Structure formats: structure tokens, C-alpha cells
Amino acid sequence: xxxxxxxxxxxxxxxxxxxxxxxxxxxxxxxxxxxxxxxxxxxxxxxxxxxxxxxxxxxxxxxxxxxxxxxxxxxxxxxxxxxxxxxxxxxxxxxxxxxxxxxxxxxxxxxxxxxxxxxxxxxxxxxxxxxxxxxxxxxxxxxxx
Ligand SMILES: [Mg+2]
Numbered sequence: 279x280x281x282x283x284x285x286x287x288x289x290x291x292x293x294x295x296x297x298x299x300x301x302x303x304x305x306x307x308x309x310x311x312x313x314x315x316x317x318x319x320x321x322x323x324x325x326x327x328x329x330x331x332x333x334x335x336x337x338x339x340x341x342x343x344x345x346x347x348x349x350x351x352x353x354x355x356x357x358x359x360x361x362x363x364x365x366x367x368x369x370x371x372x373x374x375x376x377x378x379x380x381x382x383x384x385x386x387x388x389x390x391x392x393x394x395x396x397x398x399x400x401x402x403x404x405x406x407x408x409x410x411x412x413x414x415x416x417x418x419x420x421x422x423x
Contacts, residue, residue, distance in 0.1 A: 279365040279390055281311060282321035283343075285332045287370030295328050297335050303379040305339045310383060312341070316390075320346045321362060321369075 291298030320343040324332050345351050370376040
């Protein structure tokens with residue numbers, strides 16, 4: 279799968295334009311996803327020198343991306359669609375916030391195997407949003423093959 283990953287607030291704590299402390303298991307999980315042959319794209323607001331600092335930071339931890347702010351390394355962003363064609367976006371601005379990296383790994387692995395993830399919320403008539411009740415062991419049940 280093609281996975282686009284944000285940097286500030288996702289791989290490291292949000293201290294833009296500085297680089298924050300590492301978020302636990304972010305680098306390790308991304309390395310594992312890379313080893314599983316997913317294609318990782320760094321997808322960040324950083325450009326120029328600040329982008330290079332993020333790339334260098336990740337490289338110093340042994341994490342290398344296929345492309346940076348692009349679908350592929352040689353892509354001319356002026357001619358490209360504004361949105362990447364990634365399968366999954368990982369971003370601290372996701373609805374619901376940043377999911378624990380270990381859970382992300384399990385969900386991505388399950389999705390690759392063909393699992394579907396049921397929505398976690400229901401919207402009732404009148405617009406009330408209710409979190410769906412989940413059975414005990416709900417996450418574990420997603421990953422049974
Ligand atoms: Mg962010």
C-alpha cells in the first residue's frame with residue numbers, strides 16, 4: 279500500500295519549525311511497514327530547508343521515504359493533482375487524532391489482508407454522534423485471519 283505520512287505531530291512532537299521529540303514507536307513502526315514492502319511518502323507542509331531537515335532527521339534514524347511531498351521522486355508537482363494518490367494518510371490532524379502507532383500497524387496489516395474496518399461512530403437522526411459499542415476484544419477480532 280502507498281502510505282503518506284505527516285511529520286510534525288505525527289513522527290515527532292509538534293514543534294514546527296523546530297523538530298520535536300520523537301513520538302514513541304513512530305519511526306520503528308514506519309521501518310516495519312517499509313520492511314513489509316509498503317511504499318512510504320513523507321507528506322508535510324515543510325518545504326525547502328525545513329523539509330530537508332525532516333528528511334535528514336528521519337534518515338539519521340534509518341527511515342527513508344520513497345518520495346517527499348510527491349507521488350514519486352521525479353514528479354513535477356506543478357503538473358500533478360493537488361492530492362496524493364496514497365491508499366492511507368497518517369496525520370495527527372485525523373478526525374479522532376493520532377492513533378497509537380502499534381494499532382496503526384495492526385490496522386494497516388489487516389487492511390492489506392482484505393479486512394474492512396467498521397466505522398467507530400454512528401450519526402443519528404438530528405445529527406447526534408454516538409460512539410459505537412464495541413465488543414470485548416474488538417480489535418483482536420479484526421486481525422483474525
Ligand atoms: Mg502534523
